[in-house]
Amino acid sequence: MHNLPTLLVNVDVCKANIKRMAEKAANGKVAFRPHFKTHQSIEIGRWFKEVGVKSITVSSVEMADYFAVDGWNDITVAFPLVPGSIDKVNDLAQKVSLNITVSSAKNLLASIDKLTAPLGIFIEVDVGHHRTGVAPDNMREIALMVSQLASKPNLTFKGFLAHAGHSYSAKGADEVNTIYNTGVSQLVKLKSFWRETYPNIIISWGDTPTCSLIDEFWGIDEIRPGNFVFYDLTQSNIGSCNIQDIAVALICPIVDINTQRSEVAIHGGAIHLSKDTLTNANNETVYGMVCNFNGKKWGTPIDEAYIKSVSQEHGIVKFNNETPLQNLRVGDLLAVLPVHSCLTLDTMGLLSTSDGKTIETFRTRKY
Amino acid sequence: MHNLPTLLVNVDVCKANIKRMAEKAANGKVAFRPHFKTHQSIEIGRWFKEVGVKSITVSSVEMADYFAVDGWNDITVAFPLVPGSIDKVNDLAQKVSLNITVSSAKNLLASIDKLTAPLGIFIEVDVGHHRTGVAPDNMREIALMVSQLASKPNLTFKGFLAHAGHSYSAKGADEVNTIYNTGVSQLVKLKSFWRETYPNIIISWGDTPTCSLIDEFWGIDEIRPGNFVFYDLTQSNIGSCNIQDIAVALICPIVDINTQRSEVAIHGGAIHLSKDTLTNANNETVYGMVCNFNGKKWGTPIDEAYIKSVSQEHGIVKFNNETPLQNLRVGDLLAVLPVHSCLTLDTMGLLSTSDGKTIETFRTRKY
Known part of the structure; x- marks a missing residue:
């Protein structure tokens, strides 16, 4: 062993990280939909099952398929839909409860007629990371997407999804708190407006720094942290972990x-x-x-x-x-x-x- | 195709890079022992065979084994020997002509009795990259290594090997020339001293920037560039390629x-x-x-x-x-x-x- 570089996992520490976040979600009364892109592993996925986790997040349809084979049947693909993956999305959505994300009316329009399977659709909102997602004040764009979804009985508008990836460059709990409060305020406004028509919509929130450092998950309904399963020096520098x-x-x-x-x-x-x-x-x-x-x-x-x-x-x-x-x-x-x-x-x-x-x-x- | 990110190789450009470097080595009267760690591929290895290449460099015994299976039988492992890989070295050296590198008398002493197969040994010299290798003015350390090798009939002292990796942060041909001239001068001194006893020793020199930018390979006997097979933006920035x-x-x-x-x-x-x-x-x-x-x-x-x-x-x-x-x-x-x-x-x-x-x-x- 160890003639070559080997990535070693400390099983006890890893399972403790999983248990701690699951308990935090339960205490905070938010759903726990961990992102599996960090560990990418069937085996570690089973450690989540041991603490009662039933729903997960992944970063591609292919990764969703990988975990579906091991019995996961409630999966969100938190990565923008591209036309080339629509066939796979339709296939997989016949087998499991599948959510995907969209972030522009133009892109949704280009794909919507080809999405034939029953699907949950999140609108991705950019809460400051500036990677993907619609701006939270772009009410016109959001209304266009919602009305497109309304025309398709197989597509269920699930709510608003955000990844506050800018928390990775935060320094300490205060900055992380500010990122959380600013982003969640924007999402709460959107949810308040749209839940009159769609009473079941939720706010789904990602990123390990906020999920680790926020004491009280006000405003949101679901968390999707991923990195916490292992943590690392970036997270210990931010203060997300020891x-x-x-x-x-x-x-x-x-x-x-x-x-x-x-x-x-x-x-x-x-x-x-x-x-x-x-x-x-x-x-x-x-x-x-x-x-x-x-x-x-x-x-x-x-x-x-x-x-x-x-x-x-x-x-x-x-x-x-x-x-x-x-x-x-x-x-x-x-x-x-x-x-x-x-x-x-x-x-x-x-x-x-x-x-x-x-x-x-x-x-x-x-x- | 291309639903997912795909790494595309332009075969014509790649083969032209191979041909150009092979011709440059031939014109410069140095042996061409390309480093295969960049492409890591049997298929592209065969493109080197098309232009007459017969000897190669790799970064691990495992990679040496991978290419030996495809008929390569003159291989230098340009990575320090660790005790855990000695069995593999002995096995492979029974099948192909294998060279390894050493850079300290202490490390060599710890392994030398276990190296039982016929092996070529290069002494790695640090010409300024400060990663591994003995300092060129550390005559005592080099003499210790040479005398250890002399006591083992199965081990052949092959000469001095250097990787001028600091050329990767050079800007332009002038800096690259300075790195070449400084490093090669040090190696030539060592070779001059030791070839009185070992007339067949050579100087083996690596790195794509110097091998691309030096007009005349004075002083050295062999080149081991690797990255040139594909090049990249780092190399075009240095000036090694267009x-x-x-x-x-x-x-x-x-x-x-x-x-x-x-x-x-x-x-x-x-x-x-x-x-x-x-x-x-x-x-x-x-x-x-x-x-x-x-x-x-x-x-x-x-x-x-x-x-x-x-x-x-x-x-x-x-x-x-x-x-x-x-x-x-x-x-x-x-x-x-x-x-x-x-x-x-x-x-x-x-x-x-x-x-x-x-x-x-x-x-x-x-x-």
Whole structure:
């Protein structure tokens, strides 16, 4: 084991993350529809079933199909509909309860006659991330979409869906609170207006920072966080989690040791960690933080040690100049906490558990 | 085709890149041992065979094994030896002519008795990249390694190997020339000293920028460029290639259009392009450049259009404010030139050709 970089999941920490968010949703009286794009795995999906989760979010029709095969039958595809996937949407919607999102009247018009299966439709609203979604004050555009949906008995207008992805660059709970309050206010206005005609519409809200840091889920009906299943350094930097809540680490063999530079080269680079970064307190660019590894579990991060650069296969760990590196040997293993666990999982494709079990994912299924 | 992001290779451009570098090596009287980590593919490996290439470089013993199965029998693993891979090294060295690299006497000592097969050994020298390798002026360390090798009849000291990876952050031919001249001078000194005892040792030199931009390969005996097979925006920025020499593009469906912001969201994000960036003339961070696509080939980059951000699945294309986006429709395809083609190939795993053929890679074999 661990001759090559291996992505290890701490099952206890991961299950605790799942349980905590499920309980928070229950206490907050919102539906819990976790986003499965982070773990992408049938096995970890079953850990959600253990705490009673019945509805999920995915990022493609193909991923929806992957989880439908394992018995998930209430799925939202939180990714814009493209004409090329309409046939797959119609097929899958015959088998499971499927929701999709739309964000412009023009795009909806181009596809609506081809959507023949029974489908739930969310209107995606841009609450400040500026990626996709209709502007919340664009009442005309929203009215056009709602009236198009009204003409099709097989399409059910489900409400408004938002992903506050700008919370990922927030610093601390105050900024995250502001993002939540601003976005939810906009959505509540829309819901209030439209629920006179559509009493069953809901507000569906995503993103791990707000779902982790908001104490009270006022205004919304459903949460769709994804990253919290593993968390990562980005989330611990925002304050969404503690370092101990991070459930995955990349186990990397040391391949070279440079005591003069207080640096160690590991096998573990851009094709394993991906290339997301954060900036630490010393204004250094960080590709990961480094912990000791006892063959089963990793410890807390080694003081001031961090991945300072990555190339395709290599990572360079910079240690504090006082760290004695004499005891390290080539072949020893270090554990790297990832900056962005969604990307690390996707580049690795497979997960391992500390008892040597391999967990497959949607990523590996593609081949 | 192209309902999902697809990595398209322009076969003509790719074969021209291969031919040009093979001819350059022949004219420069250096051996050509291309690094196969960029394309990772049996099929593209065969395009190298068409121009007479017989020896290759790879980044792991596993990748060496992958190409050995297709008949490659002269392979250098340009990645530090770790104890966990010694059994595989010994196995493979029974079947093919295999070279490995070492960079410290301590590490070599820890493994040398277990290296039982006939092997070529390069001493890796750090010519300024500061990733792995012994310092060129550390004569004592090098002498220790050479004398260890001398005690083992199955191990042949092959010479000095360097990867001038710092050339990737060079700007223009002058800086690249300086990197080449400085590094090669150091290696030539080492070779001059040691060839009195080992007349057959060589200098093996890597990296695409120097191999593309140096007019005359003075001092060295072998080149190991890899990225040149596809090139990318990083290389065209350095000056290693023209934009027209870039042989791969990610074909992405448009999923949302925002005329007010002059932005288009595409299906094509961090898990497809990876997250390497460059800075353009306007000091903007760029994740890719965008070209029109006619279903078979891509054109030249659209003026001032670039990928300004990526999330897991999405990319946001920023157009010049004057660009009329009214003619674009959701589902239309755009071609994205990658910042770093090695990483884009690795995240995608598969390549397509314009006549619909799929090319598999080492990456997809892992699953």
